[in-house]
Amino acid sequence: MLNLILLEDEAVLRQELTEFLGDCGYRVSAVADLASFHGCYQPAQHRIAVIDLGLPDGDGLELVRALRARDRQLGIVVFTARGTTPDKISGLGGGADYYLPKSTDLDELAATLAALQRRLGEAQAPATWILELRSRRLLPPGCGPISLSQQDATVLQVLMAEPERIVSRQQIVQSLGEDFLDYDQRRLDTQIRRLRRKTEQATGLPLPINTARNAGYRFFADAAVRP
Template identity: 65%
Template sequence: MHDLILLEDETVLRDELGEFLRDAGYRVDVAASLDEFRRAYDPARHAMALIDLGLPDGDGLTLIRELREQGRQLGIVVLTARGAVRDRIAGLDVGADYYLPKTSDLDEIAATLAAMSRRLGDAPAPQPQDAWVLELSPRRLMPPGHASVALSEQDLVVLRELMREAGGIASRQQIVEALGEDYLSYDQRRLDTQMRRLRRKVNEATGLVLPINTARSAGYRFHAKALIRP
């Protein structure tokens, strides 16, 4: 995948986006201001940029205009709280390729970046034709065409809930209760951490991106063919 630079001044959102995109397989550098972006941006390496507009030291539109005037060919996605039509037009006019509101689902952002990556010439990841198989005993996940991945008990429970709902959304409450926890008192950050670790485990073991999309505030969706075996 292409290298990506993320410019976002909100710490929580920057961390969330950075981690999500790394889990999706991108190599991500982050910046919190125009100055940090200019110091971190490497035109020889960064092929895509995700840019906020309202920044502590200026406007992201100025940066986009500057990059285009320099002849930079990187793909640019604007991610901003400015949702008016005139703002979207202004962003596209100065050289942005896509314009997304900050309320966008993480999967919409990932899909937009994937579309831009294809346009830039990045080879699409191979799509498995066979099922991902979850074996309950022994605890392991068998990705199509790859060796099995050993799972912890928590990994197994989470994947079982996701894969039995393959194609649909497994709610956060459904997953938490399957883990034997009380949903009302459960710290939701624990589930997010569990998902990041699971994605990373599969990616490091196989080089594949685990086919799970995040449905923000709702749950997760396993979007590949799935089979569960005893």
Template identity: 60%
Template sequence: MTGLILLEDDPVLRLELCEFLDDCGFATDTAANLHEFHQRFAPQRHSIAVLDLGLPDGDGLQLIGRMRQSGHRLGIVVLSARGGTAARIQGLDIGADYYLAKGCDLDELAATLASLQRRLGFEHEERPWLLELGARRLTPPGAPPVALSQQDLLVLRCLMQEVGRDVSRQQVVEALGEDFLQYDQRRLDTQMRRLRRNVEQASGQRLPVKTLRNAGYCFYTAVHIQT
């Protein structure tokens, strides 16, 4: 899972972007200003940075210049309200790999980050997540197994059998043995939040499931299902 650090001073936008980036499969850390960025940035952990420019304690352009001078092999994407041509040229000249204006479609941000991963060679063959149906447990790569409830097992089997493909909420609900038309959708939201939390607390790893904006879910990394 690629480590990413997000620098954004607006707390609401920072939370929204962090959740989106996590859903895209990044291990995301956040900073609200330059001071926090320098405290939290770790070259051995962070391969990509998504940076705002207008910050309460300085200018993100100076940060980009310093990062490039340091020689860190870091992919840099600017996400800024400075959307004019001159600002974009300045950002790219100083060392940003991509420059996006705030308000861009989040799918454009996801595609930009995927392109940056490919270009910098950060993509690699991942060890699979193991789902053991009989033992009713999920084992993340390099982490201890996580015990599952029967409902968690049914949800994960539904998603992991369609790995890399979008699975609708209706498919998940029907995998639980429920009538989709009668089912309270809030129950599924609660179950997914609880499942994510339990996996992360037990294993230290984020569950690689992307939420498809009220449409469904996608388990996006390598899997192995054992009966």
């Protein structure tokens, strides 16, 4: 998925958003103020920016206007405590693609970013991820195969069978032959994190799995499962 830069001055929320968006498959550069943003932001690298407006060293809306004037292709999402209609009109008029109040559920933020990514990638041909069950291998597009454990192959089979659909935690756990009521949910989260890390280390590509908080996971790229 695309690299993302997050500008949020509240330390606790910044950490929460960084972890959540990382679980959604983004590479997140998190900064706390305008000065840090300017020092970190790289137009060739960051394709999406999530920006707070109330900042200790200035107004995030001015940053939105400057970014939009300089880069028409950058995806910009304002995520702010300023939730009035005039604030929203100013943000969208200043160049934001989306304007979300901080009361927004994080799953809605993830869905908004996924929609924005699809728009940014419209001109790109879809790349297919292939899962080979017999040999227990994942074939990322344009890369060599990745060997999988039986559990990893089973989890990917459930997710890749219906791309773009959220698969519940219960369905994934049951596919592993486990009793959902007795299963430690942290085991599944750890397995997904390990799969993401393994894929990125082997190929440089992020594994296209989104976390649907309190619901399950979603494989959001073209996929094919072979016997």
